[in-house]
Amino acid sequence: MDQIFPILIALVLVVIAWKVLKGIVKTVALVVILAAAAIWTFGGLT
Structure with a gap:
C-alpha cells in the first residue's frame, strides 16, 4: 500500500x-519526476 502514494x-x-x-x-521535469518516483518506490539504486 505504501508504494501507491509515490506513484x-x-x-x-x-x-x-x-x-x-x-x-x-x-x-x-518529466524525467526527474519519474526517476524520483521510481527510486522512492523501489528503494534506491542498491
Missing part, C-alpha cells in the same frame, strides 16, 4: 508539468 504523487506532478511547462524544460 499517485508522481502522476499528479506529471499532469501539472505537462500542462504548465514547455519544450526541453517539460522533458527534463
Whole structure:
C-alpha cells in the first residue's frame, strides 16, 4: 500500500508539468519526476 502514494504523487506532478511547462524544460521535469518516483518506490539504486 505504501508504494501507491509515490506513484499517485508522481502522476499528479506529471499532469501539472505537462500542462504548465514547455519544450526541453517539460522533458527534463518529466524525467526527474519519474526517476524520483521510481527510486522512492523501489528503494534506491542498491
